Amino acid sequence: MANLRVHNDRLEVHLTPAEKSLALRGADVIVQRDDIRSATITDDPWIWVRGIRRRGTEVPLVIAVGVWKTHSGSDFVLVKGKRQAVVLELSDGEFDRLVLSTSRAAELIDRLKVGAPDDDDVEAAAEAGAAGAAPDDFAQEETSGD
DSSP states (O other): OEEEEEOSSEEEEEOOHHHHHHHTOSSOEEEEGGGEEEEEEESOGGGGOOSEEEEEEEETTTEEEEEEEOSSOEEEEEEETTOOEEEEEESSSSOSEEEEEOSOHHHHHHHHSTTOOOOSOBOOOOSTTGGGSOTTOOOEEOOSOO
16 A cells, blocks of 8 residues: 655655555655646546556556556556546656555645645655544555555
8 A cells, every 4th residue: 555645845656565566666656745746636647648557567458557657758657447536747857757556545645735834754645544643643554455
């Protein structure tokens, strides 16, 4: 289950060991908040997967994890099934766009808004274990295996 953490200056997508293997990637994805140009919630994340898979794994309509090469650069995709997703358009950095499945997309976007409260880091909690999560936890999504 990917762990999304929103900090004052960055968004961290902590990948599980299985997701790192599927993505053929050794490191987590870190995006500076200043680099996020726009955020969109979509009910069909598959229409946002563009380009050619460069590194990673894809089983259409089941799972897509990794880097997709486009004419303008690269996208990082972490999509599972037909779950709701957040599409983050980026202005600088390693990727041009992130497509991340999450069932709590609205909360993630609220945390990313400019002028959002700058409290301590907001950590993500397991979706299944959200009932026992700390009050500032908001999202952790299952992206590999059921």
